[in-house]
Amino acid sequence: MNAESDAIVLGAGAAGLMCAATAGARGKKMLLVDHADEPGKKILISGGGRCNFTNIHTAADRYLSGNPHFAKSALGRYTPQDFLGLVERYGIAWHEKTLGQLFCDGSARQIVDMLVQECAKAGVTMMTDHAATAIEHRDGRFVATIGGREYTAPALVLATGGPSIPKLGATGFAYDVARRFGLSIVHPRPALVPLTLGPDDTLFRSLSGVSAEVEVRWEKVRFREAALFTHRGLSGPAMLQISSYWQHRTPIGVNFLPDAAPDWLIRRKQEQPRTALKRTLASLLPARLADALTERLGLEGDLGNLSDKVLRAAEARLADWSFAPTGTEGFAKAEVTAGGISTDGLSSRTMMATRVPGLYVIGEAVDVTGWLGGYNFQWAWASGKAAGEAI
Structure with a gap:
């Protein structure tokens, strides 16, 4: 194999495949390298195996970044x-x-096969089951040691993602390379990840498997989707969404009845005074959840025996129930990584490092993190395309 290329792309995931195919179609000689035994491993497990490949509501305000305008x-x-x-x-x-999420009817394998075919049509050389063990810059060219052999190119693309889902081989490799070239790193943390609860919330951890549609809030950020109680804490789309924003040692608020009108409990009392609060909540929520909430509220007996003041207080708590997560389930369960290589040192048009000509950073390795629901794939496609057109 000729060790000379126009660009070496490290990482054959969503962003790397798109970048290599785009540049190759423009006549560039591309070498695409991945340590895994096949490309697109993270694509294959996404969306329950059906790949939530984009979201029709994509906009820059659906992404977290130190520079909220960078992704535009x-x-x-x-x-x-x-x-x-x-x-x-x-x-x-x-x-x-x-919520605008697009999935394959069949399998995520179709998306991987499509991208691999695009690379093949573009003449991309793909090396899987090969890890880059060293990266250098000599005489205006990048030198990557792969399988004990040196490969050189005037351009190098970091598309190896972040450390989320380490069982797939994910590491912080891109950050190590970026630091060597003087790029700064925004502290990486797990995102789109389940939250854990402490002993004070053991009652809710006992609800493992119970799900309900809620509105969850952290400061000014709100999401309305399903929440799922687990044996360790809180999961489901609503909690995964808020986890990307949540900061340690801060509470989140949950509205268990987001459609409820003001004074709904008082009206229910007037209509059904002999109905117990537990039974009232069970008509609106899963029975086990209704039981747990009633127990925490400490309100037994019929609605007719409870004062309006007490019922208003119960309404208020149900509309903003405070949880204090002890942490998250970490990178092992995180769908993506928040933080990463700072956008301050990158061109938003080309994804190239402004002070290191020829060095590009794309996809999850960049400090751009999308909401749940196909947004991160769209960033991978878009950032990969941008770099592929600039190489």
Whole structure:
């Protein structure tokens, strides 16, 4: 194999595959390298195996970053409709689920196969089961030691993601390389990850498997989706969403009845005074959850025996029930990594390091983290496309 390329892309995930295919289609000689035994490992497990490949509501305000404007350029130039067009050209059937999420009807394998075919058509050389063990910069070229051999190119693309889901081989490799070239790192942390609860909330941990639609709040950020109680704490889409914003030793608030009108309990008391609070809540929530909430509220007996003041206090607590998570389930269970290589040193148009010509950073390795529901894949496609067009 010729060790000379126009660019070496490290990481054959969503962003790396898109970047290599895009640059290769422009006539660039691309070498795509991954330590895993096949490309797209994270794509294959996404969306329950059906790959939530984009979200039609993609916009920069659905991403967390030290620079909230950074993602606008790439996302504006490669949209969900652009990626959907590629999916449809390959005849891949898809469907829209809630909140603009697009999934394959069949398997996530279809998305990986599509991207691999795009790379093959573009003449990309792909090396899987090969890890880059050293990266240097000599005489204006990047030198990557791969399998004991040196490969050189005027451009190097870091597309190895962050440390989330280490069982797939995820590491902080991109951060190590970035630091060597003087790029700064925003502290990486687990995102889209279940929250853990302490002994004070043992009652709720005992509800493992119970799910309900709630509105969860952390400071000014709110999400309305399903929450799931687990034996360790809180999960489900609503909790995964808020986890990306949540900071340690701060509370989150949960509205268990987001559709309830003011004074709804008092009206229920007037209509059904002989109905117990537990039974009233059980008509609106899963029975086990209704039992736990009633026990915590400490309100036994019929509604008719409770004062309006007491019922208003119960309403208020049900509408903003405070939980104090003790932490998260960490990178092992995190769908993505928040933080990463700072956008301060990158061009939002090309994804190239402004002080290191030829060094590009794309995808999850960058300090750009999307909401749950296909947003992170869209960032991978868009940032990979931006770099692929600039190399």
